[in-house]
Amino acid sequence: MNYPNGKKHKSKALVTKQLKNSKIEYGKRGMRFEEEIDLSNQFYMKENIAIIHKKPTPVQIVDVSYPRRSQAVIKEAYFRKPSTTDYNGIYKGKYIDFEAKATQNKTSFPLNNIHQHQVTHMQQVTDHGAICFILFYFSSHDEVYLLPFTAFKKYWSAYLQEKTKSIPYLVIQKEGIHVNRKFQPRIDYIQAVNSIYFNGLNESEEI
Amino acid sequence: MNYPNGKKHKSKALVTKQLKNSKIEYGKRGMRFEEEIDLSNQFYMKENIAIIHKKPTPVQIVDVSYPRRSQAVIKEAYFRKPSTTDYNGIYKGKYIDFEAKATQNKTSFPLNNIHQHQVTHMQQVTDHGAICFILFYFSSHDEVYLLPFTAFKKYWSAYLQEKTKSIPYLVIQKEGIHVNRKFQPRIDYIQAVNSIYFNGLNESEEI
Numbered sequence: 001m002n003y004p005n006g007k008k009h010k011s012k013a014l015v016t017k018q019l020k021n022s023k024i025e026y027g028k029r030g031m032r033f034e035e036e037i038d039l040s041n042q043f044y045m046k047e048n049i050a051i052i053h054k055k056p057t058p059v060q061i062v063d064v065s066y067p068r069r070s071q072a073v074i075k076e077a078y079f080r081k082p083s084t085t086d087y088n089g090i091y092k093g094k095y096i097d098f099e100a101k102a103t104q105n106k107t108s109f110p111l112n113n114i115h116q117h118q119v120t121h122m123q124q125v126t127d128h129g130a131i132c133f134i135l136f137y138f139s140s141h142d143e144v145y146l147l148p149f150t151a152f153k154k155y156w157s158a159y160l161q162e163k164t165k166s167i168p169y170l171v172i173q174k175e176g177i178h179v180n181r182k183f184q185p186r187i188d189y190i191q192a193v194n195s196i197y198f199n200g201l202n203e204s205e206e207i
Numbered sequence: 208m209n210y211p212n213g214k215k216h217k218s219k220a221l222v223t224k225q226l227k228n229s230k231i232e233y234g235k236r237g238m239r240f241e242e243e244i245d246l247s248n249q250f251y252m253k254e255n256i257a258i259i260h261k262k263p264t265p266v267q268i269v270d271v272s273y274p275r276r277s278q279a280v281i282k283e284a285y286f287r288k289p290s291t292t293d294y295n296g297i298y299k300g301k302y303i304d305f306e307a308k309a310t311q312n313k314t315s316f317p318l319n320n321i322h323q324h325q326v327t328h329m330q331q332v333t334d335h336g337a338i339c340f341i342l343f344y345f346s347s348h349d350e351v352y353l354l355p356f357t358a359f360k361k362y363w364s365a366y367l368q369e370k371t372k373s374i375p376y377l378v379i380q381k382e383g384i385h386v387n388r389k390f391q392p393r394i395d396y397i398q399a400v401n402s403i404y405f406n407g408l409n410e411s412e413e414i
Contacts (some may be wrong), residue, residue, distance in 0.1 A: 051331045053291050058263035059281065074266065074284035084260050088295060090302040093336030097297075124258045129300030 040185035052089030102137040108166035111159040145176035146192040247392035259296030309344040315373035352383035353399040
């Protein structure tokens with residue numbers, strides 16, 4: 001059975017309960033969200049709709065050994081903070097750039113999940129004419145929203161002024177666009193991009 | 208007096224000889240080229256001309272340990288082949304994407320330095336309207352050239368058909384654009400981009 005928001009027939013109550021009680025499950029859900037975006041990007045690429053890639057995780061490599069000539073082994077390395085967002089690419093000739101964030105929280109998205117350098121980057125590319133946004137995944141609702149950076153930034157300013165610690169779920173629901181979950185693409189954020197940046201053109205329906 | 212591998216009184220001829228014979232010295236030159244591009248990108252960002260970043264090196268992480276809560280240590284990881292080019296970003300609202308390659312070779316650039324998946328990526332983004340090119344650094348000449356992907360691809364086709372193994376230096380010189388070396392930016396490839404993609408607008412002169 002499908003609900004109005006397009007959710008599938010999963011035993012919703014059980015999943016929600018697991019999400020609430022288990023950090024591991026939450027981690028998995030976060031991972032699943034990333035995987036779903038990756039799968040969506042593969043779909044967009046295969047269908048020649050958009051060319052968007054996830055950037056590799058930045059790593060500071062300290063020690064590499066060469067046990068065989070063919071394959072080097074990294075023996076010591078550290079995670080570095082990314083200086084940009086995770087995803088970028090090209091859609092309809094335009095530069096597209098976004099960050100994807102998941103939360104277990106039901107009523108708001110905590111802003112300490114986002115870093116200043118990422119916001120700076122999003123401001124920079126926005127100033128240069130990018131399509132720039134954040135995809136929010138509320139695991140407790142199993143819902144994805146696209147919030148344009150231009151809508152996001154006023155909440156970031158309030159956060160910097162210590163006027164808020166989070167963006168309410170209802171605000172994201174109101175100012176963002178609900179992103180449909182489908183079989184293919186799993187997270188059809190390009191449809192949401194069309195509705196905001198291209199006057200509602202539905203690329204998915206063209207296929 | 209200079210010995211073939213001596214370190215005293217380095218003459219230019221000897222240095223050139225070392226460059227030819229030494230992988231380490233060559234590696235350093237390649238590194239310096241990358242660093243110069245990074246410095247140029249920092250300059251373009253600071254001056255608000257373009258927002259372009261190098262993508263992190265893709266790494267397959269196998270084992271991570273957590274000696275302290277604050278910092279995870281990657282204990283085993285492997286280099287993966289990149290699925291895209293190294294650099295991308297936004298310039299004048301357009302998506303820009305390029306690869307940077309160095310060679311010691313005086314007379315040609317060996318095409319086995321470039322991978323099919325990178326060429327596929329460059330074709331994809333070009334089809335979607337990107338500004339896409341390769342920066343070639345000829346260390347023996349200490350010269351940088353920008354070759355648009357559209358000019359590059361016919362040599363790649365010939366390479367795939369085993370009609371050639373390289374692009375002659377003279378071809379790159381003729382079909383590419385010589386990139387000026389300066390104090391700032393070190394490698395002014397945006398000036399070359401302007402001359403090809405924006406009818407010769409010289410952004411650097413506007414500053």
